[in-house]
Each structure stands twice: as structure tokens, then as C-alpha cells.
Amino acid sequence: MIQLGKFERYLIEEFFDDYRAGAMTHRTFTRRVAFITGSMATASAAMLLVGCTPDEVPSGTDPMPSPERPSSAAGSGPAASGAVPGAKSPVSVPEGEPGLTTSEVQFPSNGTDIRAYLARPGASAKGPAVLVCHENRGLTPHIQDVARRFAKAGYSALALDLLSREAGTAKMDPDAVPGALTKAGAQRHVSDFAAAFEYLQSQDYVDPERIAMNGYCFGGGITWQAATALPGLKATAAFYGPAPDLDKVRAIKAAVFGVYAELDQRITGAMPALRDALTASNVRHQLTVYPGVDHAFHNDTGERYKEAQATAAWNDTLAWFGRFV
Numbered sequence: 001m002i003q004l005g006k007f008e009r010y011l012i013e014e015f016f017d018d019y020r021a022g023a024m025t026h027r028t029f030t031r032r033v034a035f036i037t038g039s040m041a042t043a044s045a046a047m048l049l050v051g052c053t054p055d056e057v058p059s060g061t062d063p064m065p066s067p068e069r070p071s072s073a074a075g076s077g078p079a080a081s082g083a084v085p086g087a088k089s090p091v092s093v094p095e096g097e098p099g100l101t102t103s104e105v106q107f108p109s110n111g112t113d114i115r116a117y118l119a120r121p122g123a124s125a126k127g128p129a130v131l132v133c134h135e136n137r138g139l140t141p142h143i144q145d146v147a148r149r150f151a152k153a154g155y156s157a158l159a160l161d162l163l164s165r166e167a168g169t170a171k172m173d174p175d176a177v178p179g180a181l182t183k184a185g186a187q188r189h190v191s192d193f194a195a196a197f198e199y200l201q202s203q204d205y206v207d208p209e210r211i212a213m214n215g216y217c218f219g220g221g222i223t224w225q226a227a228t229a230l231p232g233l234k235a236t237a238a239f240y241g242p243a244p245d246l247d248k249v250r251a252i253k254a255a256v257f258g259v260y261a262e263l264d265q266r267i268t269g270a271m272p273a274l275r276d277a278l279t280a281s282n283v284r285h286q287l288t289v290y291p292g293v294d295h296a297f298h299n300d301t302g303e304r305y306k307e308a309q310a311t312a313a314w315n316d317t318l319a320w321f322g323r324f325v
Helices: 004-018 026-037 042-051 139-154 173-186 186-201 219-227 246-252 272-282 305-322
Strands: 102-108 112-121 127-133 155-160 207-214 235-239 253-261 285-291
Touching: 004 026, 004 042, 004 173, 004 219, 026 173, 042 186, 102 186, 112 139, 127 139, 127 186, 127 219, 139 155, 139 207, 155 186, 155 253, 173 186, 186 207, 186 219, 207 219, 207 305, 219 235, 219 246, 219 253, 235 305, 246 272, 253 272, 253 305, 272 285, 272 305, 285 305
Parallel strands: 127 155, 127 207, 207 235, 235 253, 253 285
Antiparallel strands: 102 112, 112 155
């Protein structure tokens, strides 16, 4: 029987949901699972495990997919000036927005330079900051947009490329990105965010006592993990990410906000147990289920985007950070 790690299973189930909904082709689904599991034989077993029929899985003797050149839309550096490709949100902030400063920065983490996208207000006074964790797609123009949205709201926002050690999101086959993220392991990602936290604390435009964290999907899960490991965080906002191990909840010091989608029972179904653990540990928290929407409803470049609820979740996040950061 194949054994899948927490994030491996989370991603494979997510891609299976996308495939069943018609939002992902069978070829893309198969390629992503193969990159996550490391071989076609284990990909076949994993696909059966999440509910594929035997005629939907590849032969165990099929070769591993070859890497492909990433599309020009991917990238970890600052995007070209103008609107974000595919963006639909009324709160989207284009590159080159007056009053904001954006750049690509680097900082050391365990002997490696980690690249990140920084967006901040033009004002020089010290202010709050937020760490941003991307989805399983890596650091994309959409996540850079999210960083600029925070900057427009008065935060210095640092969005990491968690694939910096693998040469960066922009240089990878998009289907290989989720597998590379799961192979690296959650602990490496949390460690990189710990280094990013220290980097922000050292900047003269950041109040070192006012740093938060935000993440989406896979990044929401990493945000929950970071909340248990980084006691200096003032607040976090995790959008539909897998919960941390419940026995670690008592270590959380931040005020935590969880965004859930009513139709996303794969994640939302586990929310009550997390809520009970947070309550028992006296962790300040708010877990909100947004009605009529599914997983990834905040990403305005995706097919599941719903403007009303996405805007509400964004405003609720800003309100939460406004209270606790």
C-alpha cells in the first residue's frame, strides 16, 4: 500500500477534484501526480487511492513525464507594469501602482539565498509587515498582486519563492512545481519563513513587533504550520489550508484567522476539530466559512473565483490584521 504524506495527499486530492470538475485535463493531472510521487508506478497507485477508476490511471511501466518549458506568465521577479494577467478582482493592484515600491530581494536561509517579491508603501515611517505564502503553483503574478494589495493597505509584504533552491518558480515546469514543494517538506518552508521573519525585523521600514502571515491553499497549510513554530507572529490568515497537527495548536501565540469555503468539504470538514483545539488552548481565533464557494475562491485568476465572497474574505483579513498586528 502506498503511503502518502500529509501535503502529498492534500495536493493529489485537490488535483483529483479539479480533474473531476473539468478544470484540469487528464494529462495534467497525471503529470502532476507523477512529479509528486516520483514514478508512474506510484502515481498509478496514488490515483487509485484517491478514487480514480483503473482505466483512468497510467501503466506502471509508462515513463516519467519530461519537464517542459514554463509559460511566460510564470515568474518570481517583479511583473511587467500593468494589469495582472487574468485578474478579475476589483481590489487587484497592478505593477507600477503610484505610491508603492516593489522589488525582488534576497535573504539567507540555512546557507541558501531565498528570493522574494517585496511590495511596500512609499512612506518611510516604520509600519506593519506581512509574510505571504504562495499556492502550490509557486510564486506567480497573482501572489505578487496579493503582496501589492497588502502594500496598498499599509503593509510591507514579502512573498517568498519557496523554490529558490530549485532555481525558482519561473524556471520550472509548472506541473513539476507541486511535487518539488512537497519533496522539500513543510519544515524547510517554515524554516525559510523564519528567516524571512528575521529579514523583515531587520528592515528600517518595518516595526519588528508587528509582523503577520498570510497564505493560500498549500500556502494556507504552511501558514498554519508557521503559526505553531514562529511565536513572534502577531496574526495569521490561512485561506483553506490543511490544519496543523492538533497537538501543536497549544504552541500558537498569534491571533489566527481561518478562511473556509462551504463547498470545500475536503478542508472545511476538518475545521470543527481545529476550532475545538484552538478554543481549548485559549488561542485567539476566528474561523469563517464563506457560503456558496469552493476551494481557491479567492484567486481571481482561477475558475473558482467568486468576487463577492473573495472580496469579503480579503476585507475580513485586513480587519483581523488591523485588530491584532
